[in-house]
Amino acid sequence: MNIGEAAQAAGLPAKTIRYYEDIGLVKPLRDTNGYRAFQDHDVHKLTFLGRARALGFTIEDCRNLLALWEDTERASADVREIAKEHLNQIETKIADLESMRDTLSDLVRDCAGDDRPNCPILNSLGDVR
Amino acid sequence: MNIGEAAQAAGLPAKTIRYYEDIGLVKPLRDTNGYRAFQDHDVHKLTFLGRARALGFTIEDCRNLLALWEDTERASADVREIAKEHLNQIETKIADLESMRDTLSDLVRDCAGDDRPNCPILNSLGDVR
DNA sequence: ACTTGACCTTCCAGTTAGTGGAAGCCCCAT
DNA sequence: ATGGGGCTTCCACTAACTGGAAGGTCAAGT
DSSP, X not given: OOHHXXXXXXXXXXXXXXXXXXXXXXXXXXXXXXXXXXXHHHHHHHHHXXXXXXXXXXXXXXXXXXXXXXXXXOOHHHHHHXXXXXXXXXXHHHHHXXXXXXXXXXXXXXXXXXXXXXXXXXXXXXXXX | OOHHHHHHHHTSOHHHHHHHHHTTSOOOEEXXXXXXXXXXXXXXXXXXXXXXXXXXXXXXXHHHHHHHHHOTTOOHHHHHHHHHHHHHHHHHHXXXXXXXXXXXXXXXXXXXXXXXXXXXXXXXXXXXX
16 A cells, blocks of 8 residues: 555545654555555554544654554553543643633723724733733 | 843743844844843833733734734724634634543543553554544 | 853754655556 | 656755853952
8 A cells, every 4th residue: 555545544644654654653664666565554553643643642642652552461551641641731731721711801802992002902911010 | 131131020031032032023232242232121022922922822923913012003903803813713722622631531531540451542542443 | 360150142953743845756547 | 658646755844942062251259
């Protein structure tokens, strides 16, 4: 299977797959013409990567998860640790964004949004405290 | 005022301030010895930048906001537009993260987290659908 | 006067996770 | 044999810094 077909199957751009090979996440064989030859196994791995990335795991998380995934003896506790750590990060990020949203929506609410120059948003950003 | 003091006053790393000068956000004068000489005005601008960045505005947003901030004739509607657009982006991001969090916390909940290899998290990431 | 240490300068490289594009093979159909 | 699409590598670029090297400057202490 060439890279185009593999990309189709895994739902990733070909460029991304080449990048994943660069950084050692997949190691497809090569045809005699130099084309990458993807096995079902590779496509499966790529699909796994796509899903994990969509869940916001970093590439390094993915590398770890992939190793655990390929290790039939791994303990589910190890995976759970990575997932929980990631869950914490997500929750922190949500909280940060919610606080930004609250501040910003207060500012937008208080801003007349008309032609006059007085603007609470800029005032708030610029106030010397 | 040297860069260290300005950094202190604005609550930004000196490196970041040099970077902001590089990209044209601030233009401090120079002493005869080549040191940057920050005026109160510059520090005020840097503080503004720090706050806007903390609210998640991109550098380009900041450039626009700064221009509006320095333009005493600007319409508050222009500022409001930028802020509202940004607010939308934040809300989208929050929704994405919440969906990730929900998926992930389901997975973590279902994972025994013990010594056995069976792991719903990896299963879910790797299932051939 | 000299030295030490803190602070300043510039410049280069690296970070994350790719994306865009150029130059050049390869393969298949007409 | 020629045209179009797919494939290859390599280089540069993105955002917003951060780290570090090599070297100049300043103020204090001896």
